[in-house]
Amino acid sequence: MTPKSDKINRRTFIKELSVASAGAYSLLGTNTWAQSPNVNPELSIESKKPNILLLMTDQQRWDAMSCSGDWVRTPNLDRIASEGVRFTNCVTTSPVCVPARLSLATGLYPHNTGVWNNGKHKLAPETPTWMQVVRDAGYRTSLFGKTHLHTNNGDLRKREHLMHAYGLDDVNEIGGPRASMKCLSYMTEMWEEKELWKEYRDDYQDRFKTKPHVVRPTPLGLENDADVYVGQQAKHYLKNYNRQEPWCCWVSFGGPHEPWDTPEPYASTYNPNEMPKPVNRPATGKRPLGSLDNLMKNKKKSPKFDEGDVAKMRADYAGNVTLIDDQIGEILDTIEERGELDNTVIVFCSDHGEMNGDYGLIYKSNFLNGAVRIPFLVRTPDTLKLDASDRICDNPVEWIDIGPTLVELVGGEMQHRQFGKSLCPVLDDTETTHREFAISEISREIMLLNQEWKVAINREKEPYLLFNVQDDPDEVNNLAGLPKMQQVEKQLTQQISEYLLQTQTKN
Numbered sequence: 249m250t251p252k253s254d255k256i257n258r259r260t261f262i263k264e265l266s267v268a269s270a271g272a273y274s275l276l277g278t279n280t281w282a283q284s285p286n287v288n289p290e291l292s293i294e295s296k297k298p299n300i301l302l303l304m305t306d307q308q309r310w311d312a313m314s315c316s317g318d319w320v321r322t323p324n325l326d327r328i329a330s331e332g333v334r335f336t337n338c339v340t341t342s343p344v345c346v347p348a349r350l351s352l353a354t355g356l357y358p359h360n361t362g363v364w365n366n367g368k369h370k371l372a373p374e375t376p377t378w379m380q381v382v383r384d385a386g387y388r389t390s391l392f393g394k395t396h397l398h399t400n401n402g403d404l405r406k407r408e409h410l411m412h413a414y415g416l417d418d419v420n421e422i423g424g425p426r427a428s429m430k431c432l433s434y435m436t437e438m439w440e441e442k443e444l445w446k447e448y449r450d451d452y453q454d455r456f457k458t459k460p461h462v463v464r465p466t467p468l469g470l471e472n473d474a475d476v477y478v479g480q481q482a483k484h485y486l487k488n489y490n491r492q493e494p495w496c497c498w499v500s501f502g503g504p505h506e507p508w509d510t511p512e513p514y515a516s517t518y519n520p521n522e523m524p525k526p527v528n529r530p531a532t533g534k535r536p537l538g539s540l541d542n543l544m545k546n547k548k549k550s551p552k553f554d555e556g557d558v559a560k561m562r563a564d565y566a567g568n569v570t571l572i573d574d575q576i577g578e579i580l581d582t583i584e585e586r587g588e589l590d591n592t593v594i595v596f597c598s599d600h601g602e603m604n605g606d607y608g609l610i611y612k613s614n615f616l617n618g619a620v621r622i623p624f625l626v627r628t629p630d631t632l633k634l635d636a637s638d639r640i641c642d643n644p645v646e647w648i649d650i651g652p653t654l655v656e657l658v659g660g661e662m663q664h665r666q667f668g669k670s671l672c673p674v675l676d677d678t679e680t681t682h683r684e685f686a687i688s689e690i691s692r693e694i695m696l697l698n699q700e701w702k703v704a705i706n707r708e709k710e711p712y713l714l715f716n717v718q719d720d721p722d723e724v725n726n727l728a729g730l731p732k733m734q735q736v737e738k739q740l741t742q743q744i745s746e747y748l749l750q751t752q753t754k755n
Contacts (some may be wrong), residue, residue, distance in 0.1 A: 249478050257394070257550040262524070277497050277526040282603075285306055287434030295431035297385075297386065297492065297494045297658055297659065297748050298495075298592055298593045298628065298658070299388075299495050299496070299583075299588055299591060299592040299593070300382065300387065300494075300495070300496035300497065300592070300593050300595075300654055300655065300657070300658065301497055301499070301579070301583070301592055301593065301594045301595070302497070302498040302499065302595050302597075302650070302654070303499050303501075303576055303579075303594065303595065303596040303597075304346070304393075304498070304499065304500045304501065304596070304597055304598065304599070304601075305501045305503065305504065305569075305572060305597075305598040306394060306424060306500075306501065306502050306503065306504070306505040306598065306599055306685075307503075307504060307505040307506070307598065307599070307600060307601065307602045307624075308504055308569060308598035308601065308602070308613065308622065308623055308699050309598075309601040309602055309604065309618055309621070309622075310336075310338070310601060310617070310621035310622050310623050312504070312566065312569050312623065313326065313569075313623050314326055314563070315329045315330075315334060315625060315638075316336070317333065317524075317564070318567050319370045319518075319522070319523055319524050320518075320566040320570065321415045321517075321566075321570050322569060322570065322573040323573065323577070324573045324576045324580060325575070325576065325623070326627045327580075328594050328596055328627045329625050329627075329638065330637045330638050331627045331631060331632055331637065332457070332625055332626050332628065332631045332639070332675075333532050333625070333626050333627075333631065333640070333641055333671075333674065333675055333678060334624070334625050334626070334638070334639070334640050334641070335624040335626070335640075335641050335645050335671075336640055336642050337621070337623050337641075337643065337644045337645065337685075337686070337697065337699075338599075338621065338623075338624035338644075338645045338647060338695055339621055339622065339644070339645075339646060339647070339686045339687075339688050339695075340599060340600040340601075340618050340620055340621075340622050340646075340647050340688055341357060341358070341646055341647055341648050341687075341688060341689065342358050342364075342600070342621045342688060342690050343601070343613055343614060343615065343619040343620045343688060343690055344365055344600060344613050344690055345366055345396050345424070345599055345600070346363060346365070346366045346367065346369055346396055347361065347363045347364060347365065347366075347689070347690070348599045348600055348647070349395060349396045349599055350363055350371060350397065351647070351648050352436075352599070352647060352648060352650060352651065353371065353375075353377045353379065353395075353414065353651070353663070354371070354375060354376070354377060355378065355648050355651055355652065355664075355666025355667055355668040355669065356648075356666060356685070356688040356753065357648075357667060357689060357749070357751060358690070359689060359694075359748060359752075360667075360751070360752075360753045363397060364689065364690060364691055364692055365613075365690065365691055367634050368399045369399065370398040370399055370410070371397045371398060371410075371414065372399075372701045373409075373410055373413035373414070374413070374665035375414075376412050376577075376663070376666075377415050377650075377651075378415075378417025378650075378652065378654060378655050378668075379414055379416055379496075379498075380415035381415075381655045381660040381661070381662060381663075382415065382496050382519065382655060382658050382660060383415050383416075383417065383496075384659045384660065385655075385660040386493055386494065386658075386661055386684045387415055387493055387494050387495065387496040387658060388418070388489075388491050388494070388495050388496070389415055389416050389417045389418070389495075389496045389497075389498070389623050390416065390417060390419070390485060390495065390496070390497045390498065391411060391416045391418070391419050391420070391421060391498045391500065392420050392441050392478050392481045392482040392485065392497070392498070392500065393420075393421070393422055393459070393478040393482075393498075393499060393500030393501055393502065394421070394422055394423065394424050394500045394501075394502050395411070395421060395500060396424065397410070397411075397414060398410055400423045400424065400427035400431055400601075401427070401430060401431060402424075402431065402432065403432040403433075404421045404422070404423065404429075404431055404432065404433045404435065405421075405432065405433060405578065407421075408421075409685040410549060412662075417500070418485070420433075420434055420478070420481050421433060422434075422435045422436075422474060422502060423436075423502075424502050424505060424509060424714075425452070425474070425502055425503075425505050425506070425509075426452070426472065427451050428448070428502075428724045429448065429449045429696040435474065435477050435661070435712070436565070437565055438472070438477075439468070439472060442472065443686070444468055447467040448466070448467060448468055451466065451467050452507065452508070455507050455509075459551075460506075460507075460548055460551065460610070461506070461508060461553075461557060461561055461610050462507070462508070463508040463557075463560040463561055463563075463564045464508075464509065465509060465510065465511050466509040466510070466511050468511065469511055469512075470511040470513075470514070470571075472513065473511045473571070474501075474502045475501045475503045475571055475572050475575060476571070476575060477504060478496070478499060478500070478502065478575070479499070479501070479572070479576070479579060480575070480578075482497060482499040482579055483575075483578050483579050483582050485497065485708055486579065486582050486583060486586070487582050487585075487586075489586075491604065493557025494658075496654075496658070499576075499579065499708050502567075502570050502576070503568045503571070503572055503666060504565050504568035504569050504572070504602070505602075506602070506611065508560075508561050508564040508565060509564075510564045510565075510567040510568040510571065511571070514567035514568065514570060514571040515549045515564060515567050517563075517566070517567045517570055518546070518562075518563040518564075518566045518567055518568075518570075519563065520556060520559035520560045520562070520563040521559065522546060522563075523558075523559045523562035523563050523566070524562070524608045526558050526605035526607070526608075527606040527617075527618070527722050527724065528602070528606060528607070528724055529544070529607040529608050529724055530607065530713075530715075530724050530725070534728065534729025534730060535710060535711070535712045535728050535729040536706075536712060537712050537713070538693050538704065538705075538706035538707075538712040538713075539690070539691045539693055539706070540614050540615075540616075540712070540713070542607060543613060543614055544607075544608070544609070548611050549609055549610060549611050549613070550608050550610075551610065553605065553608075557605070558604070558605030560579055561604055561605060561610075562604055562605065565602065565604055576596075579668070590629060590632060591629055593623070593626075593627070593628045593629070593654070593657050593696060594626075594628075595624075595625065595626050595627075595650055595653070595654065596623065596624070596626070597622060597623065597624050597625075597647055597650060598622045598623055598698060599622070599647075600612045600619060600620065600622060601617075601618050601619045601620065601621060601622060602618060602619070603616070603618040603619055604618060604711025606618040613690060613691075614690075615688060615693075615695040615702070615704045615713060616723055617714075617722075617723055620688050620695065622647060622668075623669070624645065624647065625742070626653065626671060626675060628675060629655060630675065630676075631675055639678050640678065641674050641682070642699070643674070643680075643681055643683065643699070644681050644682070644684075644685055644686035644697055644698060644699065645671065645674075645682055645683060645686060646668070646669075646683065646686045646687070646688075648666075648668035649662055649664070649666060649668045649669050649670070649671050649682075650668070651668050652668040652669060652671075653667070653668075653670045653672060654671040654673040655670070656670040656672050657672065663751060667751050669682065669683065679689070681753065684698060685697060685698040685743065685746070685747075686698075687747065691707075692707045693705060693706050693707060694744055694748075695713075696715070696740055696743060696744050696747075698753070699717070699718075700716065700717065700718055701714065701715070701716060701717065701736065701740060702714070702715045702717050702723070703728075703737065703740040703741070703744075705741060705744060709741060709744075709745070711728045711729070711737045711740070711741060712728050712729075713726055713728055714726060714727040714729075714733055714736070714737060715726040715727065715741075723746060729730070
């Protein structure tokens with residue numbers, strides 16, 4: 249599917265916007281990051297080590313790219329995929345923000361960290377991370393956007409010492425959509441100066457008092473949208489980067505996380521009538537659905553949809569993804585103008601997905617496809633040299649594999665115990681078996697996915713979801729509890745138990 253015609257070319261519009269509002273996107277309070285406004289691209293070109301660009305979104309489904317689905321336009325992500333490897337069976341370590349992001353930074357599972365759900369949690373500053381290893385390998389590390397590695401309240405700028413301890417040198421952090429109602433940051437300070445912050449808070453609160461899944465544009469407009477802010481901050485940082493160290497830049501967008509408030513012209517880019525239909529709710533099988541039961545009974549997470557609600561949500565969501573893709577395109581253009589694109593490793597991922605009406609649900613917090621499978625692309629200077637394009641790996645991978653992959657690509661070495669696995673062998677040969685299975689965890693429940701089966705067990709270690717992913721890719725025929733599945737359930741449950749024992753830590 250293709251988006252309907254626009255009255256305005258989005259890419260041209262946003263380029264004009266970035267020029268017109270350059271003052272709004274100055275690096276507030278952080279002008280010391282670039283040693284000089286004059287770029288010397290030969291500094292990085294002559295470096296033997298590649299630069300690192302980690303692109304991350306929040307709550308993006310695995311199929312919300314045109315290279316993995318047919319309903320969202322993402323030419324820049326498609327380019328990254330065509331020049332690298334697209335992993336079709338990557339699952340998040342946890343289908344909810346805080347535990348997933350802690351796992352990405354540390355390489356540890358929720359059963360190691362003890363963080364099973366969203367809540368107030370601060371990653372201890374002494375905790376080993378892959379970012380520290382990259383920095384120790386001689387890189388200048390930076391972060392633009394959301395991390396959620398510490399509590400999202402108060403003034404985020406006063407926590408930069410934590411970010412430095414985690415391994416990030418240059419930081420411009422924002423909260424997510426909810427946290428930005430109350431968190432001070434360079435971005436919300438800008439909103440306050442423009443007298444927009446109160447409008448944002450009022451709009452957000454009204455949505456959840458009336459209809460949480462209402463679709464309407466943000467009162468911020470495109471110029472002040474959080475995803476535009478993050479993209480422009482990263483772009484200007486890289487444009488003015490003039491240090492001798494190779495750079496590692498982590499760009500972490502807050503979208504397409506709900507609410508469904510994409511700004512114009514992106515809000516009108518897609519026709520709701522052309523959006524894919526939601527997947528029907530799966531049969532309950534012969535056993536209770538664990539925590540999924542609670543979600544399906546929760547009126548906020550399993551609302552009563554009016555006619556056309558899901559289609560409108562999906563069209564708005566697709567518009568937000570395309571907005572982010574355009575921001576990524578500007579960042580890639582900037583790196584190319586510096587002469588560094590061929591010597592840059594690019595990774596794209598998301599922390600978890602969004603149900604967007606599948607099974608009658610919104611948000612995440614479950615082990616079904618829409619929530620647990622994520623987009624994952626890796627492109628390196630070496631993959632650029634290969635004759636084949638649009639290479640795909642269908643083997644299970646986990647999102648904690650990102651850290652060890654980047655560490656190996658920069659010539660570093662993990663010294664601490666962690667459970668991510670470098671994907672470098674797969675980048676050379678996509679048929680290589682990286683993992684026999686991948687796992688995900690939430691609320692002390694655990695999911696296992698291999699190339700034939702997906703199983704989810706509750707706290708009592710009883711399977712409540714079982715899908716044959718080859719015969720039932722949409723996961724509508726739950727086989728859990730059927731007598732004929734008893735042996736399969738036993739084998740998969742035993743695999744989970746053995747893996748939990750193998751991946752225990754002293755803590």
